[in-house]
Amino acid sequence: MYQVVARERLAPGIVSLRILAPDVARTHKAGQFVILRIDEFGERIPLTVADKDPGTGTITLIFQEVGKTTYELAELGPGSALLDLAGPLGRPTEVEKFGTTVSIGGGIGIPLLYPITKAFREAGNHVISILGARTKGLLVLEREMGAVSHVLRICTDDGSYGIHGFVTQELERMLKRGDPVDRVLGVGPVPMMRVLCELTRPYGIKTLVSLNPIMVDGTGMCGACRCEVDGKTVYACVDGPEFDGHQVNFDLLMKRLSMYKGQELISLEKHKERMRAPSGEARS
Amino acid sequence: MTADAKRAKTLPRQPMPEQAPCERAHNFREVALGYTAELACREAARCLQCKKPKCIQACPVEVDIPQFIARIREKDFLGAARILKEKNSLPAIAGRVCPQESQCESACILGKKAEPCAIGRLERFVADYERNAGKVQLPKIAPPVGLRVGVIGSGPAGLTLAGELVKHGFSVTVFEALHEPGGVLVYGIPEFRLPKDIVKAEVDYLRRLGVEFKPNYVIGKVATVDDLLQSGCDAVFIGTGAGAPLFLNIPGENLCGIYSANEYLTRSNLMKAYRFPDYSTPIARGKKVAVFGGGNVAMDSARTALRLGAEEVTVIYRRTKTEMPARAEELHHAEEEGVRFQLLTAPMAFLGNEGGWVRAVRCNPMRLGEADATGRRRPILIEGETLDIEIDTAIVAIGNRSNPLVPSTTAQLDLNRWGNIVADPDTGKTSRDRVWAGGDIVTGAATVILAMGAGRKAALDILRTFGVATADGVPAVA
Numbered sequence: 001m002y003q004v005v006a007r008e009r010l011a012p013g014i015v016s017l018r019i020l021a022p023d024v025a026r027t028h029k030a031g032q033f034v035i036l037r038i039d040e041f042g043e044r045i046p047l048t049v050a051d052k053d054p055g056t057g058t059i060t061l062i063f064q065e066v067g068k069t070t071y072e073l074a075e076l077g078p079g080s081a082l083l084d085l086a087g088p089l090g091r092p093t094e095v096e097k098f099g100t101t102v103s104i105g106g107g108i109g110i111p112l113l114y115p116i117t118k119a120f121r122e123a124g125n126h127v128i129s130i131l132g133a134r135t136k137g138l139l140v141l142e143r144e145m146g147a148v149s150h151v152l153r154i155c156t157d158d159g160s161y162g163i164h165g166f167v168t169q170e171l172e173r174m175l176k177r178g179d180p181v182d183r184v185l186g187v188g189p190v191p192m193m194r195v196l197c198e199l200t201r202p203y204g205i206k207t208l209v210s211l212n213p214i215m216v217d218g219t220g221m222c223g224a225c226r227c228e229v230d231g232k233t234v235y236a237c238v239d240g241p242e243f244d245g246h247q248v249n250f251d252l253l254m255k256r257l258s259m260y261k262g263q264e265l266i267s268l269e270k271h272k273e274r275m276r277a278p279s280g281e282a283r284s
Numbered sequence: 285m286t287a288d289a290k291r292a293k294t295l296p297r298q299p300m301p302e303q304a305p306c307e308r309a310h311n312f313r314e315v316a317l318g319y320t321a322e323l324a325c326r327e328a329a330r331c332l333q334c335k336k337p338k339c340i341q342a343c344p345v346e347v348d349i350p351q352f353i354a355r356i357r358e359k360d361f362l363g364a365a366r367i368l369k370e371k372n373s374l375p376a377i378a379g380r381v382c383p384q385e386s387q388c389e390s391a392c393i394l395g396k397k398a399e400p401c402a403i404g405r406l407e408r409f410v411a412d413y414e415r416n417a418g419k420v421q422l423p424k425i426a427p428p429v430g431l432r433v434g435v436i437g438s439g440p441a442g443l444t445l446a447g448e449l450v451k452h453g454f455s456v457t458v459f460e461a462l463h464e465p466g467g468v469l470v471y472g473i474p475e476f477r478l479p480k481d482i483v484k485a486e487v488d489y490l491r492r493l494g495v496e497f498k499p500n501y502v503i504g505k506v507a508t509v510d511d512l513l514q515s516g517c518d519a520v521f522i523g524t525g526a527g528a529p530l531f532l533n534i535p536g537e538n539l540c541g542i543y544s545a546n547e548y549l550t551r552s553n554l555m556k557a558y559r560f561p562d563y564s565t566p567i568a569r570g571k572k573v574a575v576f577g578g579g580n581v582a583m584d585s586a587r588t589a590l591r592l593g594a595e596e597v598t599v600i601y602r603r604t605k606t607e608m609p610a611r612a613e614e615l616h617h618a619e620e621e622g623v624r625f626q627l628l629t630a631p632m633a634f635l636g637n638e639g640g641w642v643r644a645v646r647c648n649p650m651r652l653g654e655a656d657a658t659g660r661r662r663p664i665l666i667e668g669e670t671l672d673i674e675i676d677t678a679i680v681a682i683g684n685r686s687n688p689l690v691p692s693t694t695a696q697l698d699l700n701r702w703g704n705i706v707a708d709p710d711t712g713k714t715s716r717d718r719v720w721a722g723g724d725i726v727t728g729a730a731t732v733i734l735a736m737g738a739g740r741k742a743a744l745d746i747l748r749t750f751g752v753a754t755a756d757g758v759p760a761v762a
Contacts, residue, residue: 251640
């Protein structure tokens with residue numbers, strides 16, 4: 001069992017859980033993820049590790065309530081525990097002194113961007129971060145990202161905070177201005193990552209994206225997470241999750257992500273029904 | 285010929301009670317129901333009790349078969365279980381999934397003139413009897429020898445080795461990447477062939493002996509083999525199996541609805557997707573399912589698809605039934621349940637719809653040519669004809685290669701050109717000091733019993749290496 005030691009709602013629909021997992025906290029590197037299962041009935045889902053503290057043996061997971069499992073996860077708090085948690089999984093981010101790095105993320109991609117950006121900073125890069133959210137209230141980790149970035153730009157779709165517009169528009173302005181950029185790392189919704197890669201492609205700037213396909217075991221055993229990069233099949237769980245964005249087949253990723261849409265809705269409905277039911281009702 | 289032998293030959297081999305095909309094709313309960321005590325005694329009476337039995341040598345772990353059958357005849361079922369467990373620590377599992385027809389039963393003298401004695405069914409009966417009676421006895425555990433072994437992977441090889449060494453006073457920790465110990469026994473083999481409660485009982489038995497299990501522990505990520513050796517393990521055994529799926533490498537293979545057998549079976553078996561939505565893991569419940577391959581895993585996949593509600597399940601195979609590596613019993617069960625076979629047919633491409641789902645597989649007819657290195661006749665493409673088979677789900681069950689997670693993070697560990705660990709077949713010794721390996725990670729995809737045999741051999745070699753006396757009190761010689 002993996003004890004939940006703290007829980008915080010960062011924004012509507014976005015929750016942070018601190019979990020006791022000393023082995024992961026000790027060995028995790030930026031870019032890696034964990035796979036967890038809440039209980040006996042649960043599915044295995046991958047979540048990126050937003051932060052870790054080897055001293056207390058805890059890791060921080062930040063996620064958005066989108067489906068049954070993340071809603072259930074959001075209901076956990078101190079005193080409850082996860083049945084299973086495996087990690088760290090995936091390859092760590094390639095971190096070295098590139099020069100100027102741009103960390104660009106939207107929505108729930110920001111928590112993954114944070115440890116990577118921190119690592120870029122520690123490696124001596126000039127770190128620019130461009131963060132986006134639909135609206136001000138949905139923006140997370142602004143303070144943390146600010147602390148590890150030399151330049152922090154915030155964009156909101158509705159203009160409620162920072163620059164009115166998308167993160168990709170802000171990057172485009174930078175590129176057009178001729179600002180030096182040596183490495184871009186983007187994490188966020190698939191359409192955002194796709195646009196981002198199209199922007200940097202003409203400039204030949206190495207652009208890495210962290211992919212989030214459906215996974216089961218997370219150790220290269222099943223192939224559920226297969227993606228296409230440079231026309232070749234790769235497994236995001238062991239070959240990634242970061243890949244050269246200019247080579248990624250985003251269309252395939254989108255389609256494979258929607259593979260269980262129907263069942264996911266059934267699961268979520270069932271979960272909501274249970275939430276509405278009188279408490280203490282046994283699980284069927 | 286003795287009177288007994290004459291009588292044995294006239295007794296028919298007792299059939300295994302089974303769920304009717306039409307019924308079982310729609311549920312996940314075990315297909316074979318097991319012998320009753322009466323059936324077991326009747327079958328045991330057929331054994332010739334040969335003075336020079338051939339069956340023992342034909343068993344990868346050399347179970348004293350005539351002896352355990354003799355106990356059944358005396359209705360001493362617990363005594364039979366004790367004899368079985370001297371050599372085979374997982375008899376309830378081996379009795380279900382061993383290919384007896386090509387091992388012990390193929391060597392049975394009775395089989396020359398009549399049908400061989402049903403050794404596997406008897407083994408299963410005895411193990412089930414002991415477990416169901418709640419009479420599973422713990423063997424004597426030797427006093428601690430002050431040695432620690434780390435076992436990577438909790439499949440049949442690792443479980444067998446763990447059981448052997450813990451009995452000899454080793455402190456044993458088994459590291460498992462998934463959340464449930466058992467390896468292929470829990471993620472691969474379906475409930476209807478090997479109920480998961482049985483695997484759980486075997487794992488619990490090892491726990492009671494003192495084996496420590498660490499699930500969710502991915503060696504190669506959270507720690508390496510070297511970390512284990514440096515942090516207190518005197519020996520490490522690698523039994524990580526052949527857990528990386530092969531795909532067909534044809535166009536369209538990443539369309540939605542196309543699974544590796546590993547994924548399909550893991551979703552259904554380990555994650556219990558067949559009980560969705562009570563269990564949260566989803567699985568495609570296709571109406572028209574194609575399975576590629578001709579081994580036991582292909583049969584398991586096809587039969588799982590039927591149970592998940594498919595209207596039509598077709599096994600597509602490049603050669604003919606004669607060349608199929610699946611056990612005769614599995615093939616027979618699949619046919620009985622209504623699985624169809626499209627033989628001498630090779631997939632060339634998957635075709636998708638606009639949503640990115642598979643809608644058909646384009647195939648090419650084949651004919652058989654000369655025998656290849658494996659002795660099977662090689663399939664040859666018949667040019668110019670193709671055939672589109674409409675499907676909405678596909679399962680690729682053409683084999684596995686070794687998972688590189690452990691080998692690639694262990695320095696100076698010799699691998700062969702397929703990425704399997706090179707280990708002495710008699711001892712499991714690898715090129716690394718204090719590191720042993722066995723099972724599919726060494727041999728490539730093989731059987732549960734061979735993996736168990738490898739686990740046992742490695743355990744014995746570890747005892748020899750560390751100078752620990754074996755169970756019969758003989759001091760082992762290094």
